[in-house]
Amino acid sequence: MPALPVRPELAGVEPYGAPQLDVPVLLNVNENPFAPSAAVVEEIARRVAEAAHGLNRYPDREFLALRAELAGYLALESGVELTPEQVWAANGSNEVMLHLLQAFGGPGRTALSFAPTYSMYPEYARDTQTRWVAVERASDFSIDPAVARAAIAEHAPSVVLLASPNNPTGTALGLDVVRTVLDAAAEVAGGCVVVVDEAYAEFRRAGTPSALTLLAEHPHLAVTRTMSKAFGMAGARVGYLAAARELVDVLRVVRLPYHLSAVTQAVARAALAHADELMAQVGALRAERDELVAWLRARGLQVADSDANFVMFGVFDNRRTLWQGLLDRGVLIREVGPPGWLRVSVGTPSETAAFKDALVEVAGL
Ligand SMILES: Cc1ncc(COP(=O)(O)O)c(C=O)c1O
Structure with a gap:
């Protein structure tokens, strides 16, 4: 096959995107966890x-x-x-x-x-x-x-x-x-x-x-x-x-x-x-975000102030092991940010509870 004239800056580059895995708790791409109503x-x-x-x-x-x-x-x-x-x-x-x-x-x-x-x-x-x-x-x-x-x-x-x-x-x-x-x-x-x-x-x-x-x-x-x-x-x-x-x-x-x-x-x-109905959940997600920040800090972790629907926390010597441990328990978060930090999206209350349980187990909090 003749060579493709790929622009040099694109050669060998992987397409951007977080892993799309089929696991029960998806907290990796900052989506809104609530599906639209009927x-x-x-x-x-x-x-x-x-x-x-x-x-x-x-x-x-x-x-x-x-x-x-x-x-x-x-x-x-x-x-x-x-x-x-x-x-x-x-x-x-x-x-x-x-x-x-x-x-x-x-x-x-x-x-x-x-x-x-x-x-x-x-x-x-x-x-x-x-x-x-x-x-x-x-x-x-x-x-x-x-x-x-x-x-x-x-x-x-x-x-x-x-x-x-x-x-x-x-x-x-x-x-x-x-x-x-x-x-x-x-x-x-x-x-x-x-x-x-x-x-x-x-x-x-x-x-x-x-x-x-x-x-x-x-x-x-x-x-x-x-x-x-x-x-x-x-x-x-x-x-x-x-x-x-x-x-x-x-x-x-x-x-x-x-x-x-x-x-x-x-x-x-x-x-x-x-818009009114779709926005109704935003207040609940904000409150849950603030509660999650406080929970992580109470366990001695560093947490960046969050004005978003996700929280960045750390700092871990081997964040990859932690990320994998959570995934093994059905919770997908994102390995992103400065070295040692991880990012988790705010999910439904039961998804956030699953994340906390898995983190306590994997990180020994
Ligand atoms: C900071 C920021 N800007 C923009 C986007 C893009 O969002 P969309 O293209 O879905 O509007 C994202 C998505 O995660 C984001 O985190």
């Missing part, structure tokens, strides 16, 4: 059936009805009023962020973030041939504003990615840090877009603000959100973003035509019509 399932089925009648046609390319409903949801959730044209959506916030890198990254340009952080960021950079720079976070996983300012001045990125709450640490950023980054980005010759990835925003603790409140004053800010986590719609693949209309209009240039299928739009709109 009422939500019924509404989705009804709207998909409606959409099915028109599947011979391409879908609404601008999907302004969905964008208006997402804006309505954000107004309720964060008190920030946006026009439909300020909202963008795609197949997961992963695709939204790829659009951002396609539009604002590219050869000769730099994307900068603060590690440890979401492991897909360097992949967006690689796939758009954008140089990738990861600056270390402080030992408590916060970002020192002075370090951020200096790094942006040194590397002159065209995109800065800030996950808040961050994955895998669970830690959120104060708006003072985000403001410092926005100010430093405004000084970059040629411009710099700051992306605040708020995939887990709905799980933030009281008093933790959303960067949506900074949008009105910062045309170079984009805040990404997703329906995969709090909405419990990971399987539907719907992520979205809020930004100035001018920024969104650039994303419309790089998207593939009709990238959001009529079926996806119907599912998203059905879920949004039931």
Whole structure:
């Protein structure tokens, strides 16, 4: 067979993704453990059936009805009023962020973030041939504003990615840090877009603000959100973003035509019509998260502060053995984060109980 002309940076690279194993307790990819109710399932089925009648046609390319409903949801959730044209959506916030890198990254340009952080960021950079720079976070996983300012001045990125709450640490950023980054980005010759990835925003603790409140004053800010986590719609693949209309209009240039299928739009709109009900579980998950953090700390473990629906804990001499021990007991968590740390998603109360029992046994707590 003749050689394939694989781009050198892709040669021998394994596709990204956590192991998808068939075990009883799945706490490894920060999903919402609660399946949609019968009422939500019924509404989705009804709207998909409606959409099915028109599947011979391409879908609404601008999907302004969905964008208006997402804006309505954000107004309720964060008190920030946006026009439909300020909202963008795609197949997961992963695709939204790829659009951002396609539009604002590219050869000769730099994307900068603060590690440890979401492991897909360097992949967006690689796939758009954008140089990738990861600056270390402080030992408590916060970002020192002075370090951020200096790094942006040194590397002159065209995109800065800030996950808040961050994955895998669970830690959120104060708006003072985000403001410092926005100010430093405004000084970059040629411009710099700051992306605040708020995939887990709905799980933030009281008093933790959303960067949506900074949008009105910062045309170079984009805040990404997703329906995969709090909405419990990971399987539907719907992520979205809020930004100035001018920024969104650039994303419309790089998207593939009709990238959001009529079926996806119907599912998203059905879920949004039931936002109240889908969100009802978020409070319970938050309370369970706080209880899990306290439980782990009471057993002498280190636990990063969490504003998300997962908890990063450690520190273990051989985390692989621990991860395997849990798996042997039917509990799948994630071996991710700095050396010695592990990450567990908040599950249903019985899943969390199974995790605790297995951990006590394996770690001898
Ligand atoms: C920080 C962060 N951002 C974005 C995503 C992507 O989510 P989705 O593409 O399902 O919207 C994830 C998924 O785990 C995440 O952890």
